[in-house]
Amino acid sequence: MKDFTNTLREHNLKATPQRLEIINAIYEYGHISIDKLYEEVKNKFSSISLATIYKNINAMIENLLLEEVKLPNEKSVYEIIKDKHSHLLCTKCNNIVDVDIALNTISKEISEKLNFTVQQSDLVLSGICKDCK
Amino acid sequence: MKDFTNTLREHNLKATPQRLEIINAIYEYGHISIDKLYEEVKNKFSSISLATIYKNINAMIENLLLEEVKLPNEKSVYEIIKDKHSHLLCTKCNNIVDVDIALNTISKEISEKLNFTVQQSDLVLSGICKDCK
DNA sequence: CTGACTGCAAACGTTTTGCACGGTA
DNA sequence: TACCGTGCAAAACGTTTGCAGTCAG
Numbered sequence: 001m002k003d004f005t006n007t008l009r010e011h012n013l014k015a016t017p018q019r020l021e022i023i024n025a026i027y028e029y030g031h032i033s034i035d036k037l038y039e040e041v042k043n044k045f046s047s048i049s050l051a052t053i054y055k056n057i058n059a060m061i062e063n064l065l066l067e068e069v070k071l072p073n074e075k076s077v078y079e080i081i082k083d084k085h086s087h088l089l090c091t092k093c094n095n096i097v098d099v100d101i102a103l104n105t106i107s108k109e110i111s112e113k114l115n116f117t118v119q120q121s122d123l124v125l126s127g128i129c130k131d132c133k
Numbered sequence: 134m135k136d137f138t139n140t141l142r143e144h145n146l147k148a149t150p151q152r153l154e155i156i157n158a159i160y161e162y163g164h165i166s167i168d169k170l171y172e173e174v175k176n177k178f179s180s181i182s183l184a185t186i187y188k189n190i191n192a193m194i195e196n197l198l199l200e201e202v203k204l205p206n207e208k209s210v211y212e213i214i215k216d217k218h219s220h221l222l223c224t225k226c227n228n229i230v231d232v233d234i235a236l237n238t239i240s241k242e243i244s245e246k247l248n249f250t251v252q253q254s255d256l257v258l259s260g261i262c263k264d265c266k
Numbered sequence: 267c268t269g270a271c272t273g274c275a276a277a278c279g280t281t282t283t284g285c286a287c288g289g290t291a
Numbered sequence: 292t293a294c295c296g297t298g299c300a301a302a303a304c305g306t307t308t309g310c311a312g313t314c315a316g
Contacts, residue, residue: 014270014315034305049273054306056271070203072255088249099243106234107258114232115263116221122205123256125240130248147290147295167280182298187281189296 002027011063018048022056023065023080031069031077031087031096069096071124084121090129097129135160144196151181155189156198156213164202164210164220164229202229204257217254223262230262 004023005015025040060066068076086101107118137156138148158173171186193199201209219234240251
């Protein structure tokens, strides 16, 4: 189990046992929904409250440690902030994987043609993953 | 005011006055949130209920007349289903415009490299539009 | 030791449901 | 006329808040 104590402190968050469990679960899953996270953390911290999950998710988002990923036809999932990337969502097994897709060319084109400055791009490609075929 | 009577019937929905007003408002706005839609339709149908708005949005989504557009840091908006396209979201004025971005090349690449069959792609580019600069 | 965090319960906002009535086809 | 749709009120759901007790730094 990876130790996120310093990561949390660097983001101005105290490293409580509950919080370490939460961030670790998110890390291990890669992408996780609130419900799954609650279920998962409850295994090790049976007394944890859903309110604590929400408070922590929000605190970590505010402190730029986590971000929400909105998905078509699905509940949002949360992931640790890392380099820009897109998501592949398998509509059969619901698995999500990160992919590095170059959107710079597209952003540049939009900037030039429409005079719209792109600051952020969110791309989700939905379909069937190789394991589900 | 465009007449959506036949469009509704073709999607197995009765053309009630409320429904015509709802679909027309969505059409005129291009992209609209539930709240704005309720507010807008209430101007012409002061007796309309929020429940009716929800029931209709859901019915039209189920009958493939509408689709939800999930946006980063914003409430979802709804639009009439049309040809595949992406969205530009201005984070200053909150305006949304459709853009035709070719994602086929990307989808093909993903298919070949990762053996993932892309069926749908959702792209939102957020930034500053030309009017807000 | 102090401010931040936890867990509980209550509150809140959003969306859905049940039902009686009314309107479309 | 039969069924679908509307509007109201209540219920359900997901998320946030307030507070008292606890813990990390």
